[in-house]
Amino acid sequence: MxxxxxxxxxxxxxxxxxxxxxxxxxxxxxxxxxxxxxxxLERFDNEGRFGFGEGKRIRVRLAVSDALRLILEETPLAEDQIIRRTRGKNIVTATVVESQQWYRWLRGQGEEASLLSAE
Structure with a gap:
């Protein structure tokens, strides 16, 4: 911590x-x-400022492994997260704060997650 x-x-x-x-x-x-x-302080936190972001929100689409899908079902990336199974792949969509912490988390997933789009 x-x-x-x-x-x-x-x-x-x-x-x-x-x-x-x-x-x-x-x-x-x-x-x-x-x-x-x-x-x-609550707004500061909600804007992702503790994660070294500036409050900009982006909509992401990820392809994730079955193991990561289970984790994200239990601990979602965001309140609007949706997980769908499409053509044998787990596709996650969510709105996240664009921040260094977000990109660090994504890189830390290695082959378990692949960023398909970020808008």
Missing amino acids: RLFVVCRFEGYDEERALALHRIQSARETDEAFVRPADFD
Whole structure:
């Protein structure tokens, strides 16, 4: 498990997620923290920002192995995920946040998953 802290660097308007295990040192200050009125942690997470994305959603089609199909039936990629058996292949369609984490997951599946399209 990794923990992240969400912050905004001085002079910038967008939030960043920093991995706590990468912070080498920190110190307490007397400076007050003012939470930005427009910040919503749930929205930040739903936009895939913890997965190093920018919130852009893409519709993907994958051909997956029988073993991966079972996993995705139990743990879907997205709420709108659909799995169909077509011409002897398992075809998965889902809307995911385009992010480094998504592409890392896909590459990690090796021959178990093949990306057919991403729009």
